[in-house]
């Protein structure tokens with residue numbers, strides 16, 4: 282009889298994936314389910330990226346790549362960050378990973394020892410708990426509310442920094458809230474963490490999907506932080522499993538050492554194809570899609586307010602809205618379960634993102650076409666009076 286390791290029991294379950302599984306079962310039974318659960322763009326890679334993939338495949342470029350990734354892609358990424366997000370980095374600071382998931386896992390494994398503690402805001406991206414767990418460290422969640430945009434503040438980090446605390450992990454814009462840390466607060470956070478000789482992991486996976494003016498990378502504030510990013514969100518390539526870490530140049534060999542045995546490399550054909558993401562043709566498409574996301578967000582914010590579903594902080598990025606359901610329910614699992622089964626709408630319960638807001642909030646992902654969002658609002662309007 283196989284006996285699972287203790288960490289399997291300690292690991293958190295990713296409810297968004299569970300909701301997706303249930304939604305799929307209902308679809309197979311012939312139900313029309315609107316998917317506002319999982320954080321996956323409804324767009325796919327632009328044609329030029331697919332064509333480049335096919336060419337790379339035909340040319341036989343499908344062997345292992347260097348553990349750091351192919352150099353032309355690393356150069357494209359450094360140029361992209363320097364041009365779009367105000368940084369001054371070299372391609373040698375970049376390692377290509379299997380999505381941001383692979384990047385987060387490598388970051389935790391490279392920085393944390395057994396018994397260390399990492400601070401995160403609550404609400405947070407739940408998979409991080411498991412990356413930290415697998416590194417032998419522990420997570421300390423700090424409840425954060427609307428007054429700080431559901432993000433960590435320097436003050437709260439200082440109040441929670443303990444003897445075993447080694448660093449912090451934040452996503453900006455965040456999942457599940459779509460809210461960003463202001464540059465002023467991030468400056469204070471980095472200064473405090475550095476004063477403790479700690480580290481900052483900044484997950485910028487939604488950078489580029491910002492809807493309120495120009496945004497810079499956290500690397501413009503400090504060159505020593507470790508930045509995570511991915512082709513999954515802005516580039517609409519979830520299943521291609523490509524991401525990257527930007528780290529100080531002298532730290533890259535440490536990550537490379539682990540990655541070369543844990544992964545050998547990130548998918549090589551996907552790496553060759555991803556170079557085409559930076560062509561003018563693809564970038565134009567991405568900019569248009571970003572505009573479509575913004576329109577969806579604005580549509581939903583108006584409609585949710587009308588339906589008495591408040592959004593405590595207007596999201597400035599990503600494709601999520603963190604919605605207060607307390608006028609209708611004090612149990613987010615039950616609310617989501619009924620919404621899925623009775624109205625055919627899949628959303629993610631607040632319990633997925635930490636205990637602080639577990640039952641008061643749900644997450645709506647608007648990575649779904651506007652006509653489906655309109656249909657979802659019409660269904661919600663009928664559903665809500667039935668659960669009061």
Ligand SMILES: Cc1ncc(COP(=O)(O)O)c(C=O)c1O
Nearest residue numbers: 320380381382406452456511513
């Ligand atoms: C904040 C955040 N980080 C990391 C990931 C993982 O993304 P991927 O592994 O697809 O790049 C996600 C996915 O939803 C996310 O929301």
